[in-house]
Amino acid sequence: MSHDHDDHDHDDHDHRPPQPDDPVSRYEALEQALRELLIEKGVVTADGLRRTMEVLESASPENGARIVARAWSDPAFKELLLQDGQAAVASLGMGPTGRFVVVENTPERHNVIVCTLCSCYPRFVLGFPPAWYKSRDYRARVVHEPRAVLAEFGLKLSDDTEVVVSDSTAEIRYMVLPQQPPETKGWPEEKLAGLITRDCLIGTAVARA
Amino acid sequence: MVQHHDVGGQSGRPLDRQEHDLSDFERRIDALCLMLCSPATRVVTVEELRRVKEQMKPAEYDALSYYERWTEGLYRLLVEKGVLSEAEIATKLRQNAEGDHGGVPRR
Secondary structure, rough: OOOOOOOOOOOOOOOOOOOOHHHHHHHHHHOOOOHHHHHOOOOOOOHHHHHHHHHHHHOOOHHHHHHHHHHOOOHHHHHHHHHHHHHHHHHHOOOOEEEEEEOOOOEEEOOOEOOOOOOOOOOOHHHOOHHHOHHHHHHHHHOOOOHHHHOOOOOOOOOOEEEEEEEEEEEEEEEEEOOOOHHHHOOHHHHHHHHOOHHHHOOOOOOOO | EEEEEOOOOOOOOOOOOOOOOOOOEEEHHHHHHHHHHOOOOOOOOOHHHHHHOOOOOHHHHOOOOOOHHHHHHHHHHHHHHHOOHHHHHHHHHHHOOOOOHHHHHOO
């Protein structure tokens, strides 16, 4: 994993070691203390934590891309996916927790997802949400000025495209089914999956061949 | 009443779209919370974890980063539920800061 200078919002370019009053090191120490005490008391095990981290790491937008590639290739799967997202992805061996709703982009309608209250996100298919998804600015703005927000991602929608913003909750997680670029009809699923990025599945980008 | 975390519809700044790889600390606290909520452990619930974060004072909510809120929230919830005590957490923090792991005295 990279730790580039620019990967954090606590800008600090002088490479000083963590200080005792440093907010980051304070919470790192608190996490360590809680974790060690919970292991000592047998509430959790170090092994269980390691496995949980592996599960967290194993989810990535590649799962979402596989789902979309299948939906583009198999009309019956697509129908099931839009009707009952959990059942559809269970048939691919993926297990969501809670309701999983897939919203379809069409020539007339573009979808984008958000969690205005915090950070709900279909992590089992997309992995960890990007920092901007959790940011106050995205959560606040995308529901009332989605076109302006999408334009910041370089996505300019025509005025006659309807924009639908779906606000996730702890009970319902959304994912966008992007439109298939027409020139990719008939491509094998593996090649189609390569076109589908994380941002296509959030709705801040469209799939391009 | 609209609570502080309920920001949908408010105005805001242009997005900071910088990608951010999670640090080890962020992955660890995420996994710890997930495991504590899991059906097998079930020491806390997702709803309780959300409540403690949403109950933070606005200034505190804004001052902490995303996973700092998770850590502080988990701390408060574990104390509230009697899973850990403030005293034992303070002792553990002090021991770790002094490099004293496992109760072995060091000089």
